[in-house]
Amino acid sequence: MEFMSEVLKIIEGALKANGSLAANYAGLLADKLASAGEFHQARLIRDQLARAPKALAFAQDASKGVSLGHVPVDGDSRLNTVDVSLPSLDGLSLFLPSAIQFRVDEFLESIRHHDILARAGAALPARLLVYGAPGTGKTMMARWIAAHLNYPLLTVRCDTLVSSMLGQTSRNLRRVFDYAQQAPSVLFLDEFDALASARGNERDVGELQRVVIALLQNMDALPDNTILVAATNHEQLLDPAIWRRFSFRIPMPLPDGELRLKLWKEMLGIYAPRRINWGELAELSNGSTGAVIQQVCLDAKRSAILQGEKVIEAPALFRRLGLMMRLSEGKQFSNQDEEIRWLREWMPKRFSLRVLAKLYGTTVRQIMTITGEISEDGDEEGRGSSNS
Ligand SMILES: Nc1ncnc2c1ncn2[C@@H]1O[C@H](COP(=O)(O)OP(=O)(O)OP(=O)(O)O)[C@@H](O)[C@H]1O
Ligand SMILES: [Mg+2]
Structure with a gap:
């Protein structure tokens, strides 16, 4: 039937x-x-x-x-343990490498055709584990899946599920899993490693073991067609028994050049600088996550709007990208002069003295002094002409 x-x-x-x-x-x-x-x-x-x-x-x-009735709460703090939302596909563009997109589509298909597959004995439980570095789109993936299926998304921040009260965590888990079975929905366990860390972790071993066991029991008791998505930055911490229970495991890589290009175009939209070398932008952002690109675009967009400009100026965008990439490498500038010297060094052609002067609202001479291309007493050094 x-x-x-x-x-x-x-x-x-x-x-x-x-x-x-x-x-x-x-x-x-x-x-x-x-x-x-x-x-x-x-x-x-x-x-x-x-x-x-x-x-x-x-x-x-x-x-x-x-x-969905009453949202479950933590017996200790009385805070909600589940956040219910109805994600929509409007403005939700997730860019994935084709092999990964293919696997995600398979996951959705296996949910949509669960009954036919079950009759043939070929159904897989609807369990998806998404793992990868911070800012690669894991949380967005959960929203994207719920939006595609048109189901509510029940988001559980696993770190808040871990209660200070002994034994309460397992009870919280039970309530969350029961709740997810009330209606067609996507149960999303975010920061999953907080719950599913390997048994034998040195901190509070007994409690962690109990939580992992409770998680295994809850997962096993879940009907195959209840959709469970979990996300983690630390897949190596997951207990192997939990890892095995996910029929779909999807790594979220850093975006490659082609995807970075799509991300820049999508996120800059109509605010993209007029004459922009997209290839250069994609190349320079090698190693960035989608979240970094999004942040650069939003910051640049905001300051363009506040300055009354219709589009972002290319140097302002490249500057933000450079600073953000330095920051994500854990390096910071202690003052603006250092920042200017670094930009000049990083891309001397793009950050000409004149461009830097405009960007920082100062004179070419002042920039030359900062970069050491002119000494304090006015002698030109190093790179030469003030227009370079
Ligand atoms: N592949 C991608 N396609 C589109 N947008 C992306 C992609 N990766 C990241 N982003 C952008 O980065 C933002 C942050 O992504 P998200 O919160 O999903 O990352 P995450 O992997 O869950 O990070 P964390 O591990 O820190 O929770 C998203 O809102 C989205 O705009
Ligand atoms: Mg996340």
């Missing part, structure tokens, strides 16, 4: 006297029937849902037809 997993969820809701669980999956079943062309059957279900008791109907209206 088609749509068996939704039917089973509706039965589960009825048996547990959990009206919102049954209603959520009935709504999903109606959507699926409608997209399969079964409009009459879909309408019968929606009519039935429209006659649902008032409280239930209200809860459904509140979040676009999906009722």
Whole structure:
């Protein structure tokens, strides 16, 4: 039978006297029937849902037809452990290398066609682990997946799930996993290593072991079609048993030249400098993450707007890129003179004396003094003419 997993969820809701669980999956079943062309059957279900008791109907209206009930809270701090959002595809452009995009598409397909695959004994549990350096788009990937499936995203910051109270962490986990089964959704465990670090970590070994075991039990008890996405910067810390439970594991690499080009074009948009050498920009940003490129673009855009300019000036963009890359290497300038000397050294053609003078609102002579191309008493040294 088609749509068996939704039917089973509706039965589960009825048996547990959990009206919102049954209603959520009935709504999903109606959507699926409608997209399969079964409009009459879909309408019968929606009519039935429209006659649902008032409280239930209200809860459904509140979040676009999906009722997720009360968000779980940490028993210790009383803070919410789950953040519910409805990501949309508007303005959400995730750029991935083709091999990785292919794997992500496979993950989505295996979710969309779970029942057909299950009948053939070829279904994979909907578990995806995304790992890679900070700022490579892992969190964005979770939003992108939820937006593509049109499901709510239930984000759990695993570090906040780890409670100060002994034993509370496992209870928090249980509540989060139960909550995710209330409605079709994407459960996203961010900063996953905080929970899934290898057993035997020297800090509080007993508690960590219990958490890893609780995590394994919760994952094993999760129905195959409940979607779980986890993200980490420290995949080497994950317990091997947890690593194995993810049927899809996707590394997020640093963007290559082609992807950097796409990122620059997308993120600069209409604010891109008029005459810009895109190839040079992509080349110079070798080693940057998407997050670094985004930050450079946003900062440059902001200052252009505040200065009343319609587009970003190329030198201002290159300057920001240079400074940001230095910063991501852990190097900083202690004063502006040092910064100017470094820019001049880094790209003497792009940062000519005149360009630097304009950029820093000073005179060419002053820049020459700073860079040592003219001595304090006015003698030109080194690179020569003031227009170079
Ligand atoms: N591949 C990419 N495609 C598009 N945008 C990207 C990409 N990688 C990074 N970005 C940009 O960088 C920003 C930060 O990315 P994100 O928060 O997803 O990184 P992360 O891998 O989760 O980092 P962290 O490990 O620090 O949590 C995003 O909002 C996005 O604008
Ligand atoms: Mg993240």
